[in-house]
Amino acid sequence: MDRVPTEEQRQVIESQDARFIVTASAGAGKTYVLVERYLWLIENLGLEPHQILTITFTRKAAAEMKERIVGRLRAMGYSERAQVAETGPIQTIHSFCERLLRENSLAAGIDPEFEIMDEAERARLEDAAIAKAMISTHTERPEAEALLRHLAGQREHGAASPYARLENAIKRVLSGLRGTQVKLEDLRAMAEPDGVLQVLQEKLLSAQPTEVQFAFRQQYEGPLAERLKSAFKLAGKKPPAYVNARYGEEGVDQMASHTAGLIQLAIRAWSELEFEMHRRQCFDYALLEAKAVALLQNSEATRRRISQQYRAVMVDEAQDVNPVQHIMLDSLGIERVMIVGDVQQSIYGFRLADVDQFRQRQVDLPHLRLTKNWRSDEGILSFVDDLFHPMWDKDYERMGETLEFDPDVIELPSYPGVEVWELADKDIGQTVEFLLQMQASSSRTLKDITVLVRFSKFANELHQRLEAIGVKSRIVGGTERFYVRLEIRDLANTLKALADPYDDFALLAALRSPIAGVSVDTIA
Secondary structure, eight states: OOOOOOHHHHHHHTOOOSEEEEEEOTTSOHHHHHHHHHHHHHHHHOOOGGGEEEEESSHHHHHHHHHHHHHHHHHTTOHHHHHHHHTSSEEEHHHHHHHHHHHTHHHHTSOTTOEEOOHHHHHHHHHHHHHHHHHHGGGTOHHHHHHHHHHHHHHHTTOSOHHHHHHHHHHHHHHHHHTTTOOHHHHHHHSSHHHHHHHHHHHHHHOOGGGOOOOOOTTOOSHHHHHHHHHHHHTTOOOOTTSOTTSHHHHHHHHHHHHHHHHHHHHHHHHHHHHHHHHHTEEOHHHHHHHHHHHHHHOHHHHHHHHHHOSEEEESSGGGOOHHHHHHHHTTOOSEEEEEEOGGGOOOGGGTOOHHHHHHHHHHSOEEEEOOBSSSOHHHHHHHHHHHHHHHGGGOOOOOOBOOOOTTOOOOOOBTTBOOOOOTTOOHHHHHHHHHHHHHTSSOOGGGOOOOOSOHHHHHHHHHHHHHTTOOOOOOSOHHHHHHSHHHHHHHHHHHHHHOTTOHHHHHHHHHSTTTOOOHHHHO
């Protein structure tokens, strides 16, 4: 029997709004609603699967979404549509960017056979680019040279390696810059002390007391002090007296110079990194996103074709979308947009997830909510609310109502010809004894019995105990024993060697395996 949606689920599924946002609390049936909305677009608006772009955050989520959609289409008798959906645009945002660039490679100015760089190779190229930037930039820019000298002086006083500290700082800046769609030419204006001071001035004017990190002593005179005092005066604000006075005027100027030096090093590393990626035609995810944005913003023909190709887009886990991805999605020009997410479930801040964008869209777009919990009982929800409400204060959204159920009643599955016996808290010996008793007291044989276990360790121990008393048994689905089998290890090493020609260990193991059969003398 088909599941009947709740009233709030029905409002989302059947929404007539062209563009709207949905806040879906944990366990609120979000995937179910997305699948039903997909089917509603087909049945009520006449859209076809190839016209509905569905964006999810992980490959696993995309696979689950596709499986559910295809299954529902087949159950409804739409076999041809199910086949289209199997290869259709239900994918991660990076998979969509890749597809977009390959299909429009000429307009994007890239090789359609470009490759996607794995994380290990990206990290290696980034390290090389930073090292090159640190060698070359400090001879060209005085601020970078001053920063290196400052860190070297700290090393003399027992601080950590200046190279390691600077390298880590550049990596953080580089990651932040590449994830915000800032352009190199705009960034270069900031890579001067005056540019840094301007940003500092703006931050001070908008800062809350606890957010002010450094400023100036009022008794100091100098150009920075006068500029900041004038800025506060024009803004009708009083300069904070609680600022970190230990920096003083000279300290702030020095910090501005060091920050400019850091930005200069990051700019050079950025240029080196992307030059090498372009040379190889092998891109990481950040460059993949940037190129997709550039294509959409610079090619009107591509934008027009995309808006005609896709009539609707659904974006799942939108609270974890970063600024560049937001720009890319906004640039598609698709008529119908459904955004789904929950700020309280955002876990990818370290990947520059921009929850503020999601919050703003809750204000700008019609906002629907999924609050009823289908996963947890009232006690769990109350505990979560009590624990996290003080941390979020007024921004916290409490969990909605939950389903009622009796925790003391466990409904066992029933299948024709199958009996289910529950063996609660029994050790290995008791389990073996129970199996032998069941064999002796009925017409069943041990081969008619399947033992389901929670941990593979228990399965292995039970298998060994049965073997010891002469009872043959077989473990099905145990990954530990599967991966230690010699033929599986040989196959895994062969695949590793093919994926990474520089993995000497995997290559040697593959050559020595029966797959290749190369002798030690031949290899030597």
